[in-house]
Amino acid sequence: MHEADFDVAGKTAIVTGASQGIGESIAKTLAAGGADVAICSRSMDRVGPVAEEINDSEADGEALAVECNVREREQVQNLVDETVAEFGDVDILINNAGGEFVAPFEDISANGWETIVDLNLNSTVHCTQLAGEVMREGDGGVIINMSSVNGQHAAPGESHYGASKAAIIRLTETLAVEWAEYGIRVNCIAPGLIQTPGVAETLGIDSEDMPPREETDRRIGYGEDIADVAQFLASPAAAFMNGETVTVKGVPRAGNSMSQDLGLED
Numbered sequence: 001m002h003e004a005d006f007d008v009a010g011k012t013a014i015v016t017g018a019s020q021g022i023g024e025s026i027a028k029t030l031a032a033g034g035a036d037v038a039i040c041s042r043s044m045d046r047v048g049p050v051a052e053e054i055n056d057s058e059a060d061g062e063a064l065a066v067e068c069n070v071r072e073r074e075q076v077q078n079l080v081d082e083t084v085a086e087f088g089d090v091d092i093l094i095n096n097a098g099g100e101f102v103a104p105f106e107d108i109s110a111n112g113w114e115t116i117v118d119l120n121l122n123s124t125v126h127c128t129q130l131a132g133e134v135m136r137e138g139d140g141g142v143i144i145n146m147s148s149v150n151g152q153h154a155a156p157g158e159s160h161y162g163a164s165k166a167a168i169i170r171l172t173e174t175l176a177v178e179w180a181e182y183g184i185r186v187n188c189i190a191p192g193l194i195q196t197p198g199v200a201e202t203l204g205i206d207s208e209d210m211p212p213r214e215e216t217d218r219r220i221g222y223g224e225d226i227a228d229v230a231q232f233l234a235s236p237a238a239a240f241m242n243g244e245t246v247t248v249k250g251v252p253r254a255g256n257s258m259s260q261d262l263g264l265e266d
């Protein structure tokens with residue numbers, strides 16, 4: 001009988017943007033699955049406690065917190081170096097750090113455009129090239145990029161974000177072909193609306209006002225919904241998946257605004 005293998009135990013993962021939200025969920029899930037995780041954000045005060053929580057938990061994997069702004073290539077190099085020094089390798093890279101602000105295209109300044117493209121796309125390039133070097137020189141690995149349904153379909157007010165997230169999908173497809181010879185699989189997740197502090201901030205609401213999981217009717221998701229898919233893609237069970245974008249969006253939104261999905265308006 002064939003048994004599916006979702007095991008990540010003994011692997012080393014880098015998860016960017018793991019001080020909260022989806023990245024925090026992915027880091028905790030992989031650690032619970034036995035992977036060691038190097039987690040980063042721009043602030044040790046914010047990412048340090050997540051690592052402490054993992055290390056104080058029953059999780060088999062260990063956590064290392066590294067302060068790293070993924071927009072700064074030298075800091076990303078330091079993240080990779082610290083990961084290898086602590087855990088000896090990089091097997092899994094989760095390019096999760098990202099963000100946005102909502103504005104009509106004509107109101108986005110050159111600086112605003114560059115900031116969003118730099119944060120979402122260029123940071124993914126830095127992390128992938130630098131962690132990828134370790135994978136290419138070693139036994140290969142798995143790279144998982146965070147796109148968005150807004151990188152697959154138009155969303156008003158998100159031209160900069162959508163363009164950067166669409167580019168991540170094509171980068172994923174290209175690298176899956178280019179790096180197959182090194183034993184590196186590259187896949188992408190396109191989340192729908194996920195309840196995170198970042199979404200609450202974008203909507204200008206208090207995270208406390210967002211509905212609990214059991215009341216969402218699967219129209220919004222939770223970090224764990226993305227973390228489960230990330231673990232699958234990182235595991236041997238996904239060995240035949242390469243260059244794919246997995247959409248994870250629950251019940252499709254049928255013209256609802258995000259606020260309607262969140263139950264904040266009729």
Ligand SMILES: NC(=O)c1ccc[n+]([C@@H]2O[C@H](COP(=O)([O-])OP(=O)(O)OC[C@H]3O[C@@H](n4cnc5c(N)ncnc54)[C@H](OP(=O)(O)O)[C@@H]3O)[C@@H](O)[C@H]2O)c1
Nearest residue numbers: 017018019020021022041042069070098148193194196198
């Ligand atoms: N939530 C959704 O509905 C949704 C939907 C589709 C796609 N996504 C994507 O999923 C990813 C995570 O989203 P989220 O909602 O969990 O975001 P979030 O709540 O805003 O959290 C973002 C994380 O990224 C970190 N971060 C931001 N800028 C960084 C930088 N320059 N260097 C290092 N870390 C940085 C933040 O930490 P610090 O502030 O401590 O630096 C934080 O840990 C993003 O790529 C986002 O575009 C989210």
